[in-house]
Amino acid sequence: MKLNSKFFVLIIVIVLLIPSYVFSAGNVPVYKFGIDAACPPWTWVEKGEVLGFDRELIDFICQEEGFEVEWTDIPWSTIISATSQGKIDILGGGLSFTFERAEIIDYARVHFKIGTHALARKDSTLTAENVFTNGNKIASQAGSTEYKWVQEELKDKGADIELVGYESWDDAISDLETGRIQAVVMNQPQAVAYSEKRDVKIVAEDLFVDLIAYAVTPGDPYNLIPKLERGIKKAYDSGLWAKLVEKYMPWSKVEEVPYPADLQQK
């Protein structure tokens, strides 16, 4: 008798558990959204929650287009090859468009244009004219378009500088403050934020324009690019876009997005 009742209890428990496995799968597709989660204002993590411009925009697009995302944090230096290999499905969090990257990942249309600034220590006498001379150590995040710009447009063209790569922007700013390096070339949103919160100032502005776009695995196997572009357009039309720009990048202009595709043509 005892065995029987225990047996039935076990069966009931298993039967009750089955729906949780079946229904937790859900009928909404879930894609891995890759970010280097320490990249404000696009994304950052506070108390375990992903916050930022991309978080709010993607939440809106998911709602409109009927899918969900799983936020996956991978360091910037390997995130692009992770996307091209399909380890993550959508790449965002401040990803810039470049023609080289477009050969290994598929981009959606550009949705943001940001400038690039050079930062120096607050007490520095460097100016836009002399910051890239005199053997100064110029730093940037390894693998970023800023790093590539310093390499190709300055160092390779004969500028008298030393280029230093860092895994994270914060390490570069810390070294800038202690005087180990003379300048950091950084995207505008973060440059503005650091100039307000740390002992650094902007000495050169608008070095080049960076185009920000989302990207997916080559071949777009889940047909995500149309969904992302549609979602961005809906965000603009509904006024959400203007609100997000005001909240996260108030110095930026609100322009109609996504930008035309010819911006990404050679």
Added chain:
Amino acid sequence: MHIFSVILSELPQFLKGILIAIKLAAGLLTFGFILGMTMAMLEVFGNKIISKITSFIRKLLWGIPQIILLLLVFYLPFDMNPMIAAIIALGLCSSAFQSQIFRGAILSIDPGQIEAAKAMGLKSWKILLYIILPQIMILSVGPWTNEFSSEIKDTSLAYVVGLIEIMRQARYIITYTYGNSLAIFFFAGLIYFVLTKIGNTIFFKIEDLLWVPGFEKRRE
């Protein structure tokens, strides 16, 4: 100070990171244990060819940096859970070190014991189970504790495959507070110190429990 209140409010996240680090350490040490013990046995008791092959594999795993193995395993052309990838990669590295510990332990057992056991008619697997393995356990605990201490800290490399462990958690806070690297990294270091100390205490207790008269004691 502001940063202390931030660290306090982020303690639940650090706890999650600690749990991930412990899970990863347990997984990789177990994987390394099984593989390491196998490699040690093959290298000592296997025939010339097997012994040479195992020795070569061990030296290969010894020489590849952990971060490269992590990326190699993660970028294999099939879908892999980051935790599994990290356990396999770091476990492979650990197995090389652990096999050396076990190999040293096996070689320090007096061959006379094995000859005596054979003379008494014990089968090979019984000799392994009743004479060799117990002694390996006692002899290995000390050096193995070093390996444990080392691997707990190596879990910090797992951020490259997307695991949110202690170091990555620290980075998050540094990013959204735009600084305080020193205080936060110091706190992260403290966490690793506490984890290592707790682990070492447990293994010293195990060593005491396993000790049998006739073996050297690490401490009085």
